[in-house]
Amino acid sequence: MRQAAVERAREVGWSVIGEGAVAAAVAAVRHMEDEPLLNAGIGACLNSDGEVELDAGVMEGADLRAGGAACLRDVRHPIDLAVAVMQDGRHVLLAASGASRFAREHGIEMADPSIFITDRKRQELMQGADTVGAVARDSEGHLAVAVSTGGIKGKLPGRIGDSPIPGAGLYVDDRFGGVCGTGRGEAFIRLGLARLMVIELQHGMDPAAVAKGAVDHLARALDAPGGVILIPGEGSPQAAFNTSAMPWAAAE
Numbered sequence: 001m002r003q004a005a006v007e008r009a010r011e012v013g014w015s016v017i018g019e020g021a022v023a024a025a026v027a028a029v030r031h032m033e034d035e036p037l038l039n040a041g042i043g044a045c046l047n048s049d050g051e052v053e054l055d056a057g058v059m060e061g062a063d064l065r066a067g068g069a070a071c072l073r074d075v076r077h078p079i080d081l082a083v084a085v086m087q088d089g090r091h092v093l094l095a096a097s098g099a100s101r102f103a104r105e106h107g108i109e110m111a112d113p114s115i116f117i118t119d120r121k122r123q124e125l126m127q128g129a130d131t132v133g134a135v136a137r138d139s140e141g142h143l144a145v146a147v148s149t150g151g152i153k154g155k156l157p158g159r160i161g162d163s164p165i166p167g168a169g170l171y172v173d174d175r176f177g178g179v180c181g182t183g184r185g186e187a188f189i190r191l192g193l194a195r196l197m198v199i200e201l202q203h204g205m206d207p208a209a210v211a212k213g214a215v216d217h218l219a220r221a222l223d224a225p226g227g228v229i230l231i232p233g234e235g236s237p238q239a240a241f242n243t244s245a246m247p248w249a250a251a252e
Helices: 001-017 021-032 078-088 096-106 120-125 183-192 191-202 207-222
Strands: 052-059 066-072 094-096 133-138 141-151 169-173 175-181 226-233 240-242
Touching: 001 021, 001 066, 001 133, 021 052, 021 078, 021 141, 052 078, 052 169, 052 175, 066 078, 078 096, 094 096, 096 120, 133 175, 133 226, 141 169, 141 175, 141 207, 169 191, 169 240, 175 183, 175 191, 183 191, 183 207, 191 207, 191 226, 207 226, 207 240
Parallel strands: 066 094
Antiparallel strands: 052 066, 052 141, 133 141, 169 175, 175 226, 226 240
C-alpha cells in the first residue's frame, strides 16, 4: 500500500514536469503529505508528547537556492512553506513559531494540528523511517529535490532532523546530480551524506555505486538505517537502502 502511495505521487509529479524540476518534485512531495500511510503531513509519527511536528526542505540545482521549515504543527503542507522560504531568499531554514508566523504572513495554508493525527495507535508505533522525497530533472537539464517528514517516533519536542538541511538530507547541483535520503536523520547530519554523494558524482563515480556506497557508509560508520534516491546530471535514477524495504518509483 505504501508502494502504491509512492507511485501515485510519481504520477502527480510527472504530470507537471513540463513546468520544471522544482514544480515536479514539490508536487510529488505535496501529494505524499496527504497520504496517511507515509511519514509526512497527515498520518506522520508522533513525538514524545504525542504530537506531530513536521519538517520539510527544497533545493534547486541551477543556483543552489534552498529553503527549509522545521518543527511545524499548524502548516497544512510543510513543503509549501519550504518553497516560500526558498523564494523569499533571506534565510534557508525557519523553525517552530517563527516559521508558522512566516507561513501566515505569506498566505500559506494553515491547519489545526489535530488534522495530522488520523490513527493515533498506528502513529505511535511508526518507526519514522519513511521520510518522503522526490528528485526531478526537467527537459532543460535542471534538477530539484524536495523532502518532507514527521521525523522519528518518540522524538523530543523541537528535534530537527536532516530533511530540511541542505547537505544532510538533500542536496542538488545541476552540474552533477540531486539526492535525498530517508532514515536516521542524526546520522545523515553527522555524515553530511547528501553533499558527500553529490561530491562523489562530481568526481565521476558511477551513480548506482554512489547510492549503494552511501547506505553502506551509514551502516559502517554509524550503524544507522537509511535509504537514498538520486538522479545524476545525466543518466537514470538510482536508489539504495539497507532497511527491509523502501518504496520508490521512477519515471523517465
